[in-house]
Amino acid sequence: MKSLANIWRNLPLKAKIGVGLFGFFVLAAIIGPEVQPYDPSLQTPLTMAAPSAQHWFGTTQEGQDILSQVLTGIRLTLELALAVGVIVTVVSVLVGVTSAFLGGIWDDVLSLITNVFLVLPPLPLLIVLLGYLSQQGQTPTIIVLSLLGWPWGARVIRAQTLAIRGRDFIDASRETGEKSWRIILFELIPNEISLIAASFVNTVLYAIGASVALAFVGLTNVNSWSLGTILFWAQTDSALQSAAWWWFVPAGLAVALIGTSLVLLNSGLDELGSPRLRATRGTAKVAGHKIWPTDPTPVLAQLQSSRGRLGSFLYSFSRRSMLEGNAAGGDL
Amino acid sequence: MTYLLRRLAFYLVAAWVAITLNFFIPRAVPGNPAEIILSKYPDLTPQAYKALEQMIGGVVGTGSLWSQYLHYWNNVFHFNFGVDLANFPTPVSQILDQSIPWTLILVGTATVIAFLLGTGLGILAGWRHGGWLDRSLPVWMFFQAAPYFFIALVLVDFFAIEHHWLPVGQGFNGEVTSPGWTWAFISNALEHSLLPAFTIVLTSVAGWMLQMRNVMITTISEDYVIAAQAKGLSKSRTVFTYAARNALLPQLQGFGLALGFVVSGALIMEIVFSYPGIGFQLLEAVQNKDFPLMQAIFLVITFAVLVANLVVDLIIVFFDPRARSREAA
């Protein structure tokens, strides 16, 4: 628990915003469909209506309540994305670690497969695959997205595992007879947690983007209300031409915000994992002055003297100056 | 040279995988694809039905699996992608000929602009780590995270529908001009490509910027950059020739890796704008269950990405002296 609190404290502000935002959507996914005012598929005579008290997000051309659709959509989209995230992360960790750990011919073969799937553009392949599969629920989409999503993580994890593996301590463990799986589980993987976490977040991001894009194009089940499907119907029923902005804005905004929250979260994880990205952040201000990483090393006396009397006076109340041993007013 | 040859071999393997996948997918999914296709044409005479069945050589065929495979390879090499179903009996390759140039020009140019712009901004943001450009990143991230087409929809709504500043979609206005090397046509086409291009750039700049910024930050703390400062070199020389030149290498590699996604996103863009490129055609093919066209487009896009990757590899070798001598020792 303590380390979690530590992690939270060390996260940069933008990552905290990301976590909060994402948490909001998870909450919406959980309770949203329970509290939605209407059945999303329920057609009413109130067609193409702008937002009102009865329908907070307005209605579609069939008179369906958009708010309810969006709430259901958030849950479905998140379910799908998280499922893909879990599957892909598991597979990519398996492939990446095995490939790096075993080395030799296994590494060559697995790397080749990984790289081939990396270089092939995913969307056309996805479209062809889904075009042939029948549209039943979200499962085909999950399978197809997982099939094409694992190479990214696998490649990154393999690189990291190779670096960590560094002949010596692994060979030493082997010498002492420690079983391979134990080495992998207890020594390798704990060192890669932040990388795996980042990979997971990236995969979820990719799954959301890809599934929404596919739904928008009409390839997934057009009768289940994922966020992409809402946009599909908006496009099909010419919401744009009718200037019915309320139809596509909420769903699109939801996708954008979920995505943004994940990107923010990821950049925070990036900074956690890479000290150099972090180091210059917290200390970019010295004695009230902004110091660029590429400036000459600052000299305290110079910084203090250029602050001016009022600045020095105000600064002397700051926590920093207390640490430097200057009590309030002592400088004047 | 060896490095490039290895890369070329790799891309050939990838191409082989793509072609083979393309061959197997229709045969691997449940249901008889021939029936799916033919069910779209319920009122064919039995002879036409038979002829059609024979024409769908690229989808199903007679003979053993292996001979079908070879036959398929033969077709691919002759750019014979079969016959288009929606516009029967136009050959698929003819349909592709019309749409590929549009995509190349729009997507190609916009992607390169986005990459150059993003990389340039990333250099500045990384050098001034913590500055205002750096702090504006979350805004850019929003544009990156939002689905391409959503941003596109919003922009179209604003620029084309609410204010009629730019056309709503399509490649050109068919009522006003027709394709040809005339200024009227070109200017019209340019006008129609502004919004799509702008959208592509807006949504992808953030990715390049963020990536370059991160690489710059780590590159700046390299010893040779400190050495450049110790040498008293001018700031521009330090930033560009010492820091950015080196940071460019991982950035280019990232570009190569991301090409597949970049192309995918741009295709969606075409759909939103009804831009007459391959992406738009892919959508129509899917909606019409026009399998020969669908699979042909898949191959074309894949090959294009592989070629682009090879080009990026060439550029990397040009910029990185170490890559030139890699594998030579």
Place this chain on the structure above:
Amino acid sequence: MAPILEIDDLSVAYRSDGGDVHAVERVSLTLNAGEVVGLCGESGSGKSTLAYGATRLLRPPALITGGSVRYRGRRITQGGDPADILTMNNRELARIRWREVAIVFQSAMNALNPVLRVQDQILDAITAHLKLPKHEAREKAATLLDLVGIPRDRLRAYPHELSGGMRQRVMIAMALASDPEVVIMDEPTTALDVVVQRDILAQIVELKETLGFAVLFITHDLSLLLELADRIAVMYAGRLLETGTASAIMRAPAHPYTQGLLHSFPSLHGPRRELVGIPGTPPDLRDTLSGCPFIPRCSHTVPACSEVDMSLAPPNGAGDGPDRPGLITVGNHLTACPIVTPEEVSQEGVLS
């Protein structure tokens, strides 16, 4: 004659949220023209921080918290007052950097730009400070390579195409590009094998004789300095423990730490003796220690050790001042260790 580089009471800290790390604490060191001063200490002792801090090349979160670094090169001061590097603005710093004070970095592989040819990197150093026409600059670059014994055809090579020893020579050649007065060498031979090491060191001595620059030679290897340096300064935990001429230090090391260092490697001559290391580890630099930082590892401590003022300074008179308890100055051999009596510190009146 006044020293060309005078580091006076310099303190450098690394700011962090967990408190400041005092990497260099009130160190004073002088460098005379044409002299070789060796700065010796283990990893983490602050020797590199001292050198890079004095030239203001340290990156955040480093901060110079006190002291001055006065430079008296004729080009800058024109016989007038010395210039303090710590108060210079960017423009003045650019004039000092490389032209007056050049640096040979520790790892040549890392300090050379991987994508530029050797020639271009040397030319950069030349053209940044000397206004020479293109062909003259190129000829100068070629001459520099001649100086360090590298064939001219290596000018068009990239760093990764050179051997380790060659890269280090290129670094040295580059450092001399604009005729500096002071060359700071940060462990230039640590990453090289012994044979190459000797070659490079011999080269450095030869160049110094010919061109007349002063050298601040940083290393963890005291044995190197005994042969190479005129004077030696021993650094530990951010503080100087002892300074003196090389022969004085070698013959009669005053501080127990120096004695420990000298006993840590065998000599080729003389009777065989037991090799003794120095048990223990250096202190955490976040704590501000009073007195001698070596106390936890020293086997000769007395109560006075924790009160001694660690700032050594050139003697401006004989004996201790009231504000410098424990400082023992004998000729140029300085240490702040209270257990050493002046009689035990050898007299060495002449600079070698």
